Amino acid sequence: MNQWPSIVFAWTFGVVVIGGYAALIVRRGRRLSRQVPPSARRWIRS
Amino acid sequence: MFRNVMSTRNMTSTTTPPSVDHGAPDPSTDGTSTSSRGTRVLGVLCIVGLAVLGVFTFAISPPDSNLGDSVRIMYIHVPTVAWAYLCLICCAASSVTYLVRRSRFADVLAHASAEIGVLLLGVTLVSGAAWGHITWGTYWEWDARLTTTLLLFLMFVGYLALRAVPPSSNAGPGSGAVRAAVVGTVSALMIPVVHKSVEWWASLHQGATSFGTLDGNIEGSQQFTLWLSFGVGSLVAVWLLMHRFRVGWLTAAAQDVALDEAIEARRAGAAGRVADAGAGS
Numbered sequence: 001m002n003q004w005p006s007i008v009f010a011w012t013f014g015v016v017v018i019g020g021y022a023a024l025i026v027r028r029g030r031r032l033s034r035q036v037p038p039s040a041r042r043w044i045r046s
Numbered sequence: 047m048f049r050n051v052m053s054t055r056n057m058t059s060t061t062t063p064p065s066v067d068h069g070a071p072d073p074s075t076d077g078t079s080t081s082s083r084g085t086r087v088l089g090v091l092c093i094v095g096l097a098v099l100g101v102f103t104f105a106i107s108p109p110d111s112n113l114g115d116s117v118r119i120m121y122i123h124v125p126t127v128a129w130a131y132l133c134l135i136c137c138a139a140s141s142v143t144y145l146v147r148r149s150r151f152a153d154v155l156a157h158a159s160a161e162i163g164v165l166l167l168g169v170t171l172v173s174g175a176a177w178g179h180i181t182w183g184t185y186w187e188w189d190a191r192l193t194t195t196l197l198l199f200l201m202f203v204g205y206l207a208l209r210a211v212p213p214s215s216n217a218g219p220g221s222g223a224v225r226a227a228v229v230g231t232v233s234a235l236m237i238p239v240v241h242k243s244v245e246w247w248a249s250l251h252q253g254a255t256s257f258g259t260l261d262g263n264i265e266g267s268q269q270f271t272l273w274l275s276f277g278v279g280s281l282v283a284v285w286l287l288m289h290r291f292r293v294g295w296l297t298a299a300a301q302d303v304a305l306d307e308a309i310e311a312r313r314a315g316a317a318g319r320v321a322d323a324g325a326g327s
Contacts, residue, residue, distance in 0.1 A: 029080030032296035040299035
């Protein structure tokens with residue numbers, strides 16, 4: 001049995017899904033950064 | 047009306063306490079995105095690490111004597127499930143913290159870590175199905191490990207769906223976040239069941255290979271590549287978690303800004319009406 005199609009599929013799926021999600025949250029972060037004042041960008045204090 | 051808006055504002059402050067800090071901005075951020083010096087360095091390390099991992103996975107690590115080339119799926123399957131567990135445990139710990147302290151930080155972190163945990167668990171399930179197709183001849187089997195992992199995945203998908211539901215207008219302050227925190231905490235109780243499922247029930251899925259009692263099955267460059275995959279997976283997971291947390295924080299801050307603007311508009315409108323009434327009399 002040729003194992004390579006399953007191996008390539010598993011890796012491609014993982015990289016595309018995680019990479020796509022990373023790109024999505026970076027984009028969302030850029031959009032939101034324009035909506036809030038710089039003073040609200042202190043992440044840790046609550 | 048103004049009083050109603052003010053009471054809503056007070057409720058919201060209690061719902062997502064405390065309000066956004068209006069101190070100095072984080073000096074390491076550039077102000078146009080959620081990145082900072084730290085995450086940019088981390089991002090570069092992730093890309094370099096993934097490239098090195100790709101070389102080790104597909105060129106250096108030899109085929110396994112039993113599993114053949116399918117062992118290469120292990121280098122994505124194992125780190126993603128390990129980090130999915132850690133993210134979901136982080137969600138549970140943050141949920142408990144939120145229930146105790148009502149901290150916005152804990153609430154945002156719980157949401158962020160659950161989302162990344164679900165993402166990584168989804169990759170684990172799909173890469174596991176591809177591996178199962180090679181080793182078991184089937185993509186899916188209602189086996190103890192696979193079934194409990196699917197249940198865990200669905201429980202946290204439900205958690206994320208619950209978080210997307212807006213709180214009802216007659217719900218008490220913070221009820222949405224409290225409801226999510228309870229579900230997140232209870233759902234995480236499934237993690238030890240998933241982990242122990244291969245011991246508690248008969249399972250096609252193998253037990254722990256590298257860190258458990260069956261140690262010795264992998265060695266040399268396979269062992270190194272597995273450790274490398276953990277290292278790179280850690281960098282990627284931490285990068286994702288930091289950015290997703292910041293997006294969650296900005297989302298809450300944007301809601302505060304929108305609410306403040308609405309209050310200011312109402313206040314200005316009310317002041318104008320009072321002035322008109324004074325001029326009329």
